[in-house]
Amino acid sequence: xxxxxxxLMLAGLLWLFAAGSSSGDGGAxxxxxxxxVGFGEKVVLAQASAASEEGEIEAVSQEGILPDxxxxxxxxxxxxxxxxxxxxxxxxxRGYGFVLPExxxxxxxxxxxxxxxxxxxxNCLFQGKLEGASEExxxxxxxxxxxxxxxxxxxxxxxxxxxxxxxxxxxxxxGFGPGFYINWPFLGPSTLxxxxxxxxxxxxxxxxxxxxxxxxxxxxxxxxxxxxSFVIGxxxxxxxxxxxxxxxxxxxxxxxxLKKIRE
Amino acid sequence: xxxxxxxxWLAGVLVLAVLPWSAFAxxxxxxxKQTTDKVISILTDPDLKGPxxxxxxxxxxxxxxxxxxxxxxxxxxxxxxxxxxxxEEEKKTxxxxxxxxxxxxxxxxxxxxxxxxxxxxxxxxDENYAIVEMKVLTSKxxxxxxxxxxxxxxxxxxxxxxAVEGVSFVNNYRTQFNSLLSKSSVSELxxxxxxxxxxx
Numbered sequence: 001x002x003x004x005x006x007x008l009m010l011a012g013l014l015w016l017f018a019a020g021s022s023s024g025d026g027g028a029x030x031x032x033x034x035x036x037v038g039f040g041e042k043v044v045l046a047q048a049s050a051a052s053e054e055g056e057i058e059a060v061s062q063e064g065i066l067p068d069x070x071x072x073x074x075x076x077x078x079x080x081x082x083x084x085x086x087x088x089x090x091x092x093x094r095g096y097g098f099v100l101p102e103x104x105x106x107x108x109x110x111x112x113x114x115x116x117x118x119x120x121x122x123n124c125l126f127q128g129k130l131e132g133a134s135e136e137x138x139x140x141x142x143x144x145x146x147x148x149x150x151x152x153x154x155x156x157x158x159x160x161x162x163x164x165x166x167x168x169x170x171x172x173x174x175g176f177g178p179g180f181y182i183n184w185p186f187l188g189p190s191t192l193x194x195x196x197x198x199x200x201x202x203x204x205x206x207x208x209x210x211x212x213x214x215x216x217x218x219x220x221x222x223x224x225x226x227x228x229s230f231v232i233g234x235x236x237x238x239x240x241x242x243x244x245x246x247x248x249x250x251x252x253x254x255x256x257x258l259k260k261i262r263e
Numbered sequence: 264x265x266x267x268x269x270x271x272w273l274a275g276v277l278v279l280a281v282l283p284w285s286a287f288a289x290x291x292x293x294x295x296k297q298t299t300d301k302v303i304s305i306l307t308d309p310d311l312k313g314p315x316x317x318x319x320x321x322x323x324x325x326x327x328x329x330x331x332x333x334x335x336x337x338x339x340x341x342x343x344x345x346x347x348x349x350x351e352e353e354k355k356t357x358x359x360x361x362x363x364x365x366x367x368x369x370x371x372x373x374x375x376x377x378x379x380x381x382x383x384x385x386x387x388x389d390e391n392y393a394i395v396e397m398k399v400l401t402s403k404x405x406x407x408x409x410x411x412x413x414x415x416x417x418x419x420x421x422x423x424x425x426a427v428e429g430v431s432f433v434n435n436y437r438t439q440f441n442s443l444l445s446k447s448s449v450s451e452l453x454x455x456x457x458x459x460x461x462x463x
Contacts, residue, residue, distance in 0.1 A: 064434055240462070241368040243455055244439040251438035252430045259429025 066191065066254045067180040074183035078246045081188055085235060089228055097229035105226055107151040112223045114143050114150025118204040123165035127173045132163035164260070168197030172261035181250055189253035291393035291413050291420040292386045298331040299381055306376045321370055328369060333421035334362035336414060340423060341436040345444050353449055360456040365432070367460070377402045381409075391415040 068074065097105065117140040124133035139155035139162075147154045156162065171193050172178070179192025190198065202208050207223075210216045242248035302324055305311055311320050338358045339346050349357060385396040395411045410431075412424040424433040443452055 237368070237371065240371075241364065242439060243436075243452075243459055244442050247439040247442040248435055251435045255426075255430040255434060256428055262429075 064255070064258070066178060066250065068250065069180055070182060074181060074250075075246050077183045077185045078249070080185050081183070082245075084186065089225070090232060093225050093228035093232060096225050097232070100229075105229055108222070108226045109230070110143070110147070110153040110156075111150045112226070113153070114140060114147070115207065116205050118206075119167075119201045120163055120165050122204055123167055123170045123201075124163050126167075126170040127165060129163060129165065132161075132165065135160055136163055166197055167200040168194045168257065169261050171197055172257070178254070178257070181254070183246075183250070189249060191254075191257075194257070289386055289388060289393075290418075291388065292383050292395050294331070294420045295395050295397075295411055295413070295422070296383065298327060301327050302373060303376065306373060324370060324373065325366055328366060330419075331422055332362070332365070333414060333416065333423045334358050334365070336421070336423040337361070337365065337433060340433045342440055343437050345440060345449075348444075349449055353453065356453055357456070360453065360460050361436075363460045364456065393420060 100108075117136060120136045121133055121140070124130075124136060139153075139160050140150075142155045143150045143153055146152075168191075176193055178194070182190050182192060182195060184190055184195075187198075207216055207219050210219060238248055238252065239245045305320060305323050305327075310316075311323070335358055338354075338361050341361065342349070342357070346354070379402060380400045381397050382400070383395065383397050385394075387394045391414060393413045393415070395413065397409050397411070399407045399409055401407065408428060410426040411422050412426075412431075413420040414423050415421075424431050426432070426434075440452065443455065447455075
C-alpha cells in the first residue's frame with residue numbers, strides 16, 4: 001500500500017500539466033501531426049460551415065467531450081488545489097526560485113527528467129516509436145555519462161528530439177478511452193485512464209524505489225517545487241482569462257492530452 | 264546554348280532551395296505573418312516603450328488584431344448551440360465583451376514579448392477555411408506549437424480560433440460556457456462576462 005501511495009504522488013506531475021507540456025517536449029514528428037490535424041479538420045470544417053447556415057454550430061466532435069460524473073467532488077478538490085497552490089506551493093516555489101539561480105534549477109529539472117528515462121523509453125516501445133526509444137536511450141547514456149548524471153542536458157542542447165511518452169498516451173494509442181475526469185487533491189487533473197497510467201509509470205520511476213516513503217516524498221517535492229518555479233504565472237493567467245476556471249483547467253488538460261496522444 | 268541549359272537548371276534549383284519556405288506560403292500564412300510582424304514592430308518600437316505608452320501601444324495592437332480576428336465567428340463557435348438562444352441585442356453585447364476578454368488575454372501575452380521567434384511550419388487550405396501552423400521559440404529555448412484556424416472573408420483570411428499546445432481557445436471557452444449555461448441564464452452569463460472584463 002505504501003508503494004501505491006508513493007506512486008500516486010508521481011501523478012503530481014500532472015498537476016503541473018502546463019509545466020509538463022511547455023517544458024521542452026519538442027513533440028513528435030511535425031509532419032504526421034500536420035496531416036492528422038488537417039485531415040480531421042476537413043470533415044469538421046465542412047460540418048461547421050453547413051451548420052452555420054442555420055446559425056447553429058454544434059460541438060466540434062464527440063472526442064473533445066470528457067465525461068465528468070464526479071463534478072461536485074472534483075470541484076471541491078479544485079478549490080482545495082487552488083488554495084494549496086496560492087498558499088503553499090507558489091510562495092515556496094518563489095522563495096526557492098529566488099535562492100537558486102535559474103541555471104541550477106534547469107540542471108535539477110534535467111536531472112529528474114533523465115532519471116525518469118525508463119518511463120519514456122518503455123512507452124515509446126509500447127507505441128512502436130522505435131526512433132523515439134533509440135533517441136531517448138542515446139540521450140540517457142550521453143547525459144548520464146558526459147552530463148554528470150543528467151544534470152546537463154547535453155543531448156537536448158545538441159538538438160536531439162524529446163519524446164515525452166507516458167502510459168496514459170500508450171493506453172490512448174491502444175484505443176482505451178479516458179473514462180472520466182478526476183481532479184485529484186494535490187495531484188490535479190487526470191482521468192481514470194490517466195490515473196492507471198501514472199500508477200503504471202510509477203513502477204518505472206527510480207524515485208519510487210528509494211528506501212523510505214519519506215525520502216521518496218521529499219525527493220518528489222523538490223521535483224514539483226523545481227518545476228513550479230518555472231511556471232509561476234501560467235495558472236494565474238489561465239484563471240484570469242476564464243469565466244469558469246474549473247472547466248477551463250479540465251478542458252485545457254484534456255485537449256493537451258488528446259494532442260499528445262495524436263502525436 | 265545546349266551546354267548552358269544544365270547549368271541554368273542547376274542554378275534554378277539552387278535558387279529555389281535557398282529561398283525561404285515562406286516565399287511559397289499561401290495567402291493565409293502571408294497575411295498572418297504580416298499581422299504578427301506588425302504587432303512585433305509595435306512592441307519593439309523604442310518610441311512606444313515604457314508604461315507611459317501602454318495605452319497607445321494597446322490601442323495600436325487592438326486595431327491590428329481587429330483586422331485579423333473574426334470576433335463574431337469566434338463568439339458563435341464558443342457558444343455553440345447556445346448561440347441561437349441569444350437575441351440580436353444579446354449577441355452584439357456578447358461579441359463585444361468576449362472580444363474584449365480575448366483581446367486582454369492576447370495583450371497580456373504579447374506584452375511580455377522578449378524576442379520570441381515564430382516560424383511557420385505548415386498550411387492547409389480547404390476552400391474558405393485554412394489552418395496555419397507555427398512554432399514559437401521562447402527566449403528559454405522552448406518551442407511552443409501554435410495552430411491558427413482561419414476563415415476567408417473576401418480577400419482577407421480571418422482568425423477564428425487559436426490552439427496553443429493543442430488547447431484551442433474556442434473549445435476551451437465552449438466547455439466553460441456549456442457548464443455555465445447549464446446552471447444559469449444568458450443574462451447571468453453576460454453579467455459574469457462584463458464583470459470579468461472589468462477586472463483589473
